Amino acid sequence: MHHRVRKAGTLVAVVALAVAVGFGGGFLIGRTPTVPLAAGPAVIHAAPAAHEEMDQAHEARVKAFPAKTAGLGAQPLQARLVGGVKVFEVTAREVQWEVEPGVKRTAFAYNGVVPGPTIRVTEGDRVRVVLRNQLPESTSIHFHGLITPNAMDGVPFITQPPVKPGQSFTYEFVARPAGTHMYHSHHGPDQITKGLLGAFIVAPRDRSKEPRVAADVVLIVNDGPLGYTLNGKSFPATQPIVVKLGQRIRIRYMNEGQIIHPMHLHGLPGLVIAKDGHRLAQPYTADTVNVAPGERYDVLVAANQPGVWALHCHILSHAESAEGMHGMVTAVIVQK
Numbered sequence: 001m002h003h004r005v006r007k008a009g010t011l012v013a014v015v016a017l018a019v020a021v022g023f024g025g026g027f028l029i030g031r032t033p034t035v036p037l038a039a040g041p042a043v044i045h046a047a048p049a050a051h052e053e054m055d056q057a058h059e060a061r062v063k064a065f066p067a068k069t070a071g072l073g074a075q076p077l078q079a080r081l082v083g084g085v086k087v088f089e090v091t092a093r094e095v096q097w098e099v100e101p102g103v104k105r106t107a108f109a110y111n112g113v114v115p116g117p118t119i120r121v122t123e124g125d126r127v128r129v130v131l132r133n134q135l136p137e138s139t140s141i142h143f144h145g146l147i148t149p150n151a152m153d154g155v156p157f158i159t160q161p162p163v164k165p166g167q168s169f170t171y172e173f174v175a176r177p178a179g180t181h182m183y184h185s186h187h188g189p190d191q192i193t194k195g196l197l198g199a200f201i202v203a204p205r206d207r208s209k210e211p212r213v214a215a216d217v218v219l220i221v222n223d224g225p226l227g228y229t230l231n232g233k234s235f236p237a238t239q240p241i242v243v244k245l246g247q248r249i250r251i252r253y254m255n256e257g258q259i260i261h262p263m264h265l266h267g268l269p270g271l272v273i274a275k276d277g278h279r280l281a282q283p284y285t286a287d288t289v290n291v292a293p294g295e296r297y298d299v300l301v302a303a304n305q306p307g308v309w310a311l312h313c314h315i316l317s318h319a320e321s322a323e324g325m326h327g328m329v330t331a332v333i334v335q336k
């Protein structure tokens with residue numbers, strides 16, 4: 001009887017020690033228990049198994065980055081030069097868009113991609129954008145940030161009739177002001193979040209004051225029917241930004257979604273030089289740029305630390321989950 005009580009007492013002590021190790025193993029290193037932990041009760045093993053599973057899920061998603069998917073948006077759109085006018089052809093249609101491997105969502109896309117192709121012109125250029133509507137609903141294009149003649153502003157029933165399915169509409173204006181702008185639908189509750197968006201960048205006519213950069217990166221954040229996306233893709237299918245040590249890049253953040261996204265870059269603070277396309281009189285340094293819907297920020301990043309630096313929205317549910325990182329996560333990879 002007495003013997004059995006003593007045994008029970010030993011077991012309690014082992015369990016107490018094992019629990020202590022389980023909750024703070026590092027603290028007990030150097031004071032290894034004489035009884036192997038494997039002899040402990042099953043409950044001791046449950047916690048490590050769960051955290052191992054979580055780590056494995058996270059590792060698998062990170063190792064898949066950058067994952068291959070069909071379709072890549074925000075690539076340059078070539079202009080046709082017609083009598084001194086830069087003509088861009090844009091067709092809106094419904095597509096199945098692969099946001100991450102194996103995940104396809106119904107999207108509305110310009111020229112079949114999300115974001116639509118990037119339009120780059122120079123301040124003062126005469127620009128014509130021919131919109132063809134192959135969507136099942138009416139649409140229009142608003143040139144967000146550009147100052148156009150009122151009739152070209154793209155708002156149905158305010159400045160033009162909606163462009164009905166099967167119809168087309170031609171927008172024409174002189175590109176101004178210089179800066180980081182966007183083009184997108186101005187019709188219906190979800191055409192933009194479904195993908196009818198793109199960058200419209202106007203370079204200044206005098207480029208002498210433009211910062212010299214190794215890469216000029218468009219980064220459009222969006223939320224809604226396609227999920228939390230960076231340039232139309234969710235992690236791990238987002239595109240990394242690859243740069244060489246010592247180079248400088250320009251990131252043009254644009255928010256086409258419905259909520260703010262504080263974009264945080266590890267390791268490499270940025271210099272914010274423009275807001276909504278307008279150069280700031282006093283640029284400022286930031287590692288987190290809070291991009292509200294409709295806003296654009298131009299940020300210069302000096303790649304002065306080698307390594308893989310995470311770049312993500314800091315609203316944690318837009319970037320992290322128990323199954324691993326997802327959504328608005330990419331990386332700046334600084335190569336030596």
Ligand SMILES: [Cu+2]
Binds near residue numbers: 260261262315318328
């Ligand atoms: Cu976010």
